[in-house]
Amino acid sequence: MNLTKHDPETEMEMDMTPMIDVVFLLIIFFMVITDMSQQDLEDLTLPMAIHATKDTPDPKKFRPVVNIDINGLIKIKRQEYFDPDEPDDYKKLREHLSDVARQMEPDEDDPTLPGDALLIRCDETTPFKHVQKVMEQCGYKGVQIWKLELAVSVPEKPKDQE
């Protein structure tokens, strides 16, 4: 029984360096893997489509996204823009869309219209009427966004465009 002679002080002097090294490596790994540009994509179950083009946004380029959940709640950059409990209050969304339209590059054929596409992301069972409402807002004077992209999920092995 040598326990009494055991000095607790010596045990405290454990070498921390390898552990700190590993922890720093882990932090760097997670920092690299966390893509902050994906933050404006809400967690939704998208429908599957075979002929979709892959979505590879340029992180430097401005890209407007509208998320609509199963109940019609519209979220843009984690902020609520339309609450289905307050029907027909689309003012906030319309103001946002007209801001968005102003930031877009003008269309090549008709410079009076915005030329970029608005990405609409919905849950697979979101009633389409909510999307139609957003489309309606896009048609207003001062907005006039006419290019859309509907977000879908692609199968594991995407079929090549025929």
Place this chain on the structure above:
Amino acid sequence: MSQLKEIAAEESKLDMTPMIDVTFLLLIFFMCTLKFKTLEGKLAAYLPKDVGVNQSEAEPIEKVEILVQVIEEGTRYMPLKADLVPWDGESKRWVYGSDRRIRYTVGPMRTFDLGELKTRIADMRIVGGESRPATIDPRKGITYSDVAKVLDVALSAEYREITFVGSDEKQ
């Protein structure tokens, strides 16, 4: 000299505990916020460009209009379950079962089958050597995934200009 050595030795014994604490907190933060990047796709579509701008301009080519209607809503099931559990009426999400029936109407043709719709609209695409645009007209009760399927079919039938029409809740 011996005093100096003592001071140096003392300085090297820097207290690491707060740094390790902070480091661990950072580590936990990044682990929690991590959401694995999922590959998403997108389907391109357009809105009628000329709404309220100029109505005088005549449509040069007739569009292929695809009417999408719900004939049977279908049973709602709980999502993310291996076996089909009927929706409890409270859960935030649901999915429709295979008994959901959607009717697609293109001109005089009516079908419930997406493959048939594809062949039909593929035949109609070229008129007088020019590619026709398509419009999708979703009616009451149609969900986002129903529209995505039609859009997918229209894109596979090589339609390049697909617009959405109808904003009211027609039956």
